[in-house]
Amino acid sequence: MTNLPKIYAPQEIEGKWYQLWQKNGYFHADATSDKPPYAIVIPPPNITGSLHIGHALDNTLQDCLIRWRRMQGYNTLWMPGTDHAGIVTEIIMERQLAEEGTSRTDLGREKFIERMWQWKDESAGYIVSQLQQLGCSCDWERERFTLDEGLSKAVRTAFVKLYNQGLIYRDTYMGNWCPHCNTVISNLEVEPIEIDGNFYHIRYPVKDSEIVLEIATTRPETMLGDTAVAVHPEDERYQHLIGKTARLPLCDREIPIIADVYVDREFGTGALKVTPAHDTNDYEIGLRHDLEQRTIFTPDGYINENAPDNYVGLPRQDCRKRVVEDLQNLDYLVKIVPHRHAVGHHDRCGTVVEPAISPQWFMNVRPLAQRAIEATKKGEVKFIPERETSRFYHWMENIEPWPISRQRWWGHRLPIWYCNACEAVTAAMETPQQCECEEDVLDTWFSSGLWPFSTMGWPENAEELKTFYPTSVLVTGWDILFFWVARMIMLGLGCMDEVPFRTVYLHGLVADEKGQKMSKSKGNSIDPLETIGTYGTDAFRFALVNASTPNPYVPLPESQIEAGKRFANKIWNAARFILMNLEKHPVPTRMDTVETEQETLEIAWIRSRLSHTITTTTDAFENFRFHEAAQTLYAFLWHEFCDWYLEFAKQRVSQNEPEALWVAADVLEQTMRLLHPLMPFLTEEIWQQLPHGGGRSESSEKGSVTVSSWPEPIGGNPTAEATMATLMEVIESVRSIRGELNVPIGASVEVHIQSPNTEVRERLEAYLAQYLPAFTRVADITIAESLSKPRASAEAVIGELAIYIPLADIIDLDAEHARLSKRHQQAVKDVTAAQKTLDNPNFIQRAPEKVVKQKEELLARLKVEQEKLARSLAMLTESENED
Numbered sequence: 001m002t003n004l005p006k007i008y009a010p011q012e013i014e015g016k017w018y019q020l021w022q023k024n025g026y027f028h029a030d031a032t033s034d035k036p037p038y039a040i041v042i043p044p045p046n047i048t049g050s051l052h053i054g055h056a057l058d059n060t061l062q063d064c065l066i067r068w069r070r071m072q073g074y075n076t077l078w079m080p081g082t083d084h085a086g087i088v089t090e091i092i093m094e095r096q097l098a099e100e101g102t103s104r105t106d107l108g109r110e111k112f113i114e115r116m117w118q119w120k121d122e123s124a125g126y127i128v129s130q131l132q133q134l135g136c137s138c139d140w141e142r143e144r145f146t147l148d149e150g151l152s153k154a155v156r157t158a159f160v161k162l163y164n165q166g167l168i169y170r171d172t173y174m175g176n177w178c179p180h181c182n183t184v185i186s187n188l189e190v191e192p193i194e195i196d197g198n199f200y201h202i203r204y205p206v207k208d209s210e211i212v213l214e215i216a217t218t219r220p221e222t223m224l225g226d227t228a229v230a231v232h233p234e235d236e237r238y239q240h241l242i243g244k245t246a247r248l249p250l251c252d253r254e255i256p257i258i259a260d261v262y263v264d265r266e267f268g269t270g271a272l273k274v275t276p277a278h279d280t281n282d283y284e285i286g287l288r289h290d291l292e293q294r295t296i297f298t299p300d301g302y303i304n305e306n307a308p309d310n311y312v313g314l315p316r317q318d319c320r321k322r323v324v325e326d327l328q329n330l331d332y333l334v335k336i337v338p339h340r341h342a343v344g345h346h347d348r349c350g351t352v353v354e355p356a357i358s359p360q361w362f363m364n365v366r367p368l369a370q371r372a373i374e375a376t377k378k379g380e381v382k383f384i385p386e387r388e389t390s391r392f393y394h395w396m397e398n399i400e401p402w403p404i405s406r407q408r409w410w411g412h413r414l415p416i417w418y419c420n421a422c423e424a425v426t427a428a429m430e431t432p433q434q435c436e437c438e439e440d441v442l443d444t445w446f447s448s449g450l451w452p453f454s455t456m457g458w459p460e461n462a463e464e465l466k467t468f469y470p471t472s473v474l475v476t477g478w479d480i481l482f483f484w485v486a487r488m489i490m491l492g493l494g495c496m497d498e499v500p501f502r503t504v505y506l507h508g509l510v511a512d513e514k515g516q517k518m519s520k521s522k523g524n525s526i527d528p529l530e531t532i533g534t535y536g537t538d539a540f541r542f543a544l545v546n547a548s549t550p551n552p553y554v555p556l557p558e559s560q561i562e563a564g565k566r567f568a569n570k571i572w573n574a575a576r577f578i579l580m581n582l583e584k585h586p587v588p589t590r591m592d593t594v595e596t597e598q599e600t601l602e603i604a605w606i607r608s609r610l611s612h613t614i615t616t617t618t619d620a621f622e623n624f625r626f627h628e629a630a631q632t633l634y635a636f637l638w639h640e641f642c643d644w645y646l647e648f649a650k651q652r653v654s655q656n657e658p659e660a661l662w663v664a665a666d667v668l669e670q671t672m673r674l675l676h677p678l679m680p681f682l683t684e685e686i687w688q689q690l691p692h693g694g695g696r697s698e699s700s701e702k703g704s705v706t707v708s709s710w711p712e713p714i715g716g717n718p719t720a721e722a723t724m725a726t727l728m729e730v731i732e733s734v735r736s737i738r739g740e741l742n743v744p745i746g747a748s749v750e751v752h753i754q755s756p757n758t759e760v761r762e763r764l765e766a767y768l769a770q771y772l773p774a775f776t777r778v779a780d781i782t783i784a785e786s787l788s789k790p791r792a793s794a795e796a797v798i799g800e801l802a803i804y805i806p807l808a809d810i811i812d813l814d815a816e817h818a819r820l821s822k823r824h825q826q827a828v829k830d831v832t833a834a835q836k837t838l839d840n841p842n843f844i845q846r847a848p849e850k851v852v853k854q855k856e857e858l859l860a861r862l863k864v865e866q867e868k869l870a871r872s873l874a875m876l877t878e879s880e881n882e883d
Contacts, residue, residue, distance in 0.1 A: 021704065202215050
């Protein structure tokens with residue numbers, strides 16, 4: 001008796017198979033092997049995190065590739081690991097410490113780091129267990145962490161090497177400063193967010209003159225640090241003021257009026273306040289004119305002693321309110337104009353970023369960026385989709401120095417040493433005598449940029465490095481092309497003198513039904529673990545792969561996950577049917593005993609379709625068209641195999657002809673192998689119970705589908721496919737007529753077919769009487785080159801072929817006409833009402849987008865129903881007229 005329960009319950013099968021895979025070492029790669037290597041490094045998730053929808057898509061696609069290549073006989077390495085996520089992790093720990101009534105500064109650096117490691121050891125396994133629940137077949141024996149001993153050595157080695165090449169240097173420059181995290185961040189870590197702000201128009205009196213300059217700014221508090229007013233040198237309105245001075249409102253200071261071509265004469269009043277210490281463009285103006293860089297903010301965003309006393313100690317926003325009040329009271333404020341504009345926020349903590357001047361360590365990445373461009377143009381790295389190549393070139397051609405130091409504690413300290421004896425500065429792997437180490441830590445992306453080779457043992461000459469570097473492909477979202485992908489390519493070339501991967505597949509970002517990126521902060525995200533609990537891992541994975549089109553944003557409505565569950569149920573029920581019948585009709589020792597010359601039409605057809613499915617699925621994986629692989633397998637399994645072939649097989653089994661059943665088992669076994677990369681648990685459960693002999697593994701009695709061989713196509717059978725296509729069209733038409741005209745299920749009908757095509761008639765004469773009864777009750781079949789349309793018959797036309805089914809003695813034509821007329825009239829009313837609603841501009845403007853979409857979908861369904869009823873009514877009317 002089959003071991004498949006009647007009801008498909010994914011939660012009852014998933015855990016046991018993952019344990020089997022791990023126990024038998026199916027995921028482990030050999031450091032040396034005769035097999036061709038295939039390697040992927042996982043984008044390391046943060047140790048702080050739980051599985052989100054982006055992780056789910058990203059890792060499902062990687063797992064598909066790894067499982068597919070493993071089955072093709074490759075020595076596959078999927079390198080797993082986690083990232084220490086410097087700033088994010090510290091933020092979370094600081095919140096915990098605040099709840100305990102303490103802080104990181106209270107603990108001190110050493111105790112804080114100890115606490116971080118303790119927390120890491122307690123929580124790091126959480127994200128790993130979630131990835132395993134998703135079915136990820138990583139080589140967990142090789143799991144790495146960006147702060148482990150080996151990777152720390154790699155970071156120090158890379159830093160010292162790049163420092164000695166003159167690519168890493170210290171400089172004082174304006175950068176993005178986060179007052180909450182108290183650290184500099186790169187441009188990539190600044191997220192511009194649209195806010196409703198204001199333009200504040202302020203009077204700046206010109207000294208010894210009645211002239212007053214009107215200047216507009218969105219940040220009035222920064223005027224406390226102004227050191228000049230700038231105008232365009234060719235602006236006739238202000239040329240006579242160049243070289244004079246203006247009195248700075250609220251401050252007992254005078255500032256020069258200068259000329260600079262940066263000023264836009266057409267924007268605002270054409271006069272610009274210059275704050276070199278708190279604006280990037282003003283900083284450049286200040287350098288050109290040797291202006292004072294007057295800093296008025298403390299590192300944590302409070303006003304310092306460089307401002308007038310009555311503002312010192314205020315937070316930035318409070319200072320803005322005070323400044324505006326004082327400007328109003330002293331009649332310096334002209335007006336306030338609402339202005340919506342983008343303001344930079346730290347992407348980690350959400351704090352408004354402050355442009356600030358500070359000494360930092362930088363990396364000159366331009367030489368490596370040029371090498372990366374050249375390597376890409378030579379084809380050493382290929383981007384998929386192709387459009388990402390131009391984005392990559394544009395970024396690399398305009399790349400700026402990378403600020404790599406961070407004023408934090410959790411991370412890799414820069415291996416920079418300051419000598420107490422001679423004040424020399426050096427970069428070294430180990431601590432020199434009488435030296436103190438740099439306090440700053442490296443940007444997390446620096447260690448992540450070494451990931452493809454540091455995880456494989458670099459700087460040692462490890463076997464993994466020889467075997468698997470460069471890796472085969474990198475799979476990640478397009479949104480971190482610059483954050484991570486570009487830096488890995490540059491650092492790979494800089495440290496290994498070779499690109500880190502041959503192909504970069506940049507998938508889209510999961511979106512909601514409106515096309516907006518899913519995120520927890522927006523409240524529109526799907527919780528992967530909750531979804532898995534409801535629908536099962538395989539249904540969720542299939543929905544993700546099916547959604548993964550080449551588009552930048554890939555919608556994943558819940559209905560698509562529900563469809564994945566229905567698909568799994570369909571496969572489950574098909575497998576149960578086959579297995580239950582195999583108990584009565586055991587298969588021969590080998591599945592190829594059904595000789596080709598003896599095979600029936602349906603066997604020849606399904607084998608041909610399977611061969612096509614194997615070819616199409618393989619090609620889809622080869623070209624990273626994951627959605628096409630999913631759709632190909634769905635169409636074959638649901639429609640061709642379940643809806644058609646199994647119906648033929650049922651008929652054969654009832655006639656005690658088991659060959660079609662045996663072939664069904666063989667086809668299902670091969671299809672489970674094809675589907676395994678997408679739906680690993682379901683396919684393993686079914687594959688284990690099917691008769692087969694294709695598993696390569698000898699580690700257990702039956703092996704595992706995860707190490708079985710990838711199916712090979714056997715070639716198509718165009719004749720069988722053409723014949724079956726004709727039969728299927730005829731059968732569908734007959735069934736459609738019966739359904740639309742309410743023919744009783746138990747009634748047998750006559751089928752009259754007219755076709756001028758001799759080949760088509762021969763196909764129908766040879767096979768229709770054999771296959772049509774498997775789908776509908778038939779009294780008689782007539783096939784002719786030309787025939788008269790029978791009295792009171794319904795008609796269907798397929799090209800040159802006409803199908804007639806007499807109805808007079810089967811249904812009450814008058815009653816059926818009345819029934820259809822009533823339904824058609826109601827359908828017309830429903831379509832009119834839905835169309836009227838959608839034509840109403842007030843509804844379109846006021847109703848939520850989701851409601852409008854639902855109404856549009858309803859209208860489409862109603863129109864299909866109306867057309868169907870109209871067609872049925874027309875057939876019935878013709879029949880009555882003939883009668």
